[in-house]
Amino acid sequence: MSPRKSVIETAATRTRIIECALASASAEGLEGVTIGRLAGELAMSKAGVIGHFGTKEVLQLAVLDTAVDRFVRRVPARVVGARPGAERLARAFGEWFDYMADDHRGCFLTSVATEFDDRPGPVRDAVIAALSRWSAYVLDELGTAVDSGELPRDTDPDQLAFELNGVALATAQAVQLHHDPLAATRARRALARLLPP
């Protein structure tokens, strides 16, 4: 009798919307996502799209959340088995570089960080929170590497984290802007100098 969809179908639609918005945001930016265009691409009404979230900002946060989740599954989660310290961290960065190079995808989080660096609000807060978690992870592994003697005792972990981040940002730019097929190779070479294997 009721045309209402089941909980499962509703969740599936929600996922479809987020998926579509993530693809759109990768090209147009997270602010460039519009309800109307999403509705067109998904063959839904605008009300059907926005009804799942309430506001565009909530949708943006859901998209960001999905992207962060994907990063976590693809990068740190893949190297949990590696030896803590320099080895695990080097492998994590290697995974990240490969992830960025896949389909010239680049790094969504990094792009959104640039887009929102001057737009205070929940989206910016969420970006900073995600980057902080990653930064804490990096610093933790660096601490282990120093403690175990893999890195010199006078290593400045914040400085090294800064430089590692630079390598990742250069990789993202090379991939997204120049579609440079050598990006991941260059990144690994730079990594090898910062975290000697």
Next chain:
Amino acid sequence: MSPRKSVIETAATRTRIIECALASASAEGLEGVTIGRLAGELAMSKAGVIGHFGTKEVLQLAVLDTAVDRFVRRVPARVVGARPGAERLARAFGEWFDYMADDHRGCFLTSVATEFDDRPGPVRDAVIAALSRWSAYVLDELGTAVDSGELPRDTDPDQLAFELNGVALATAQAVQLHHDPLAATRARRALARLLPP
């Protein structure tokens, strides 16, 4: 008799518009600039604003041009007197870092590169052209440094340029997103490792 402005006044208004648009674009992105908001901030009509350029895209190109011009005057132009090679290049990057740290300005060109990396068109082309000119400058100085023996003969200039670019991108992110007062210091420390003084 005629309320028409002189050529000089017209040029001054054009400059005011570009200035205002550059400030706006630094916060909202170059696509986030709108004729209506500019008109409001400048106490002009929309037609008065857009009349100087014809289309928003031409205005965007003018803003980009101004930003590039400012970068050139502030960074490479300031170090023309330095000894070619590693010294000049290190001083150029140092100027760039300081420029980015001024008022947490960051790097406009870098932000626009991220914003337009997936938006084909004249703006993207202009961004790539500007970055290519900078890249050629860097590679040229690196070549001089290798030839003069300041850098090892087996140096890979493209690799080193990639890593130097990474330091700059990390600096821009630290400045714009985190307002990190240590950004320029970290950048110089990284630079010293890549281009030994």
Next chain:
DNA sequence: CCTACCGATCGGTAGG
């Protein structure tokens, strides 16, 4: 999930 609608704003034009 839909249709129908809201006020606001978008880039831009006509005409002066």
Next chain:
DNA sequence: CCTACCGATCGGTAGG
């Protein structure tokens, strides 16, 4: 440089 206006689209709501 202005006023007045264009069609399109924006995010979002009411009501079903």
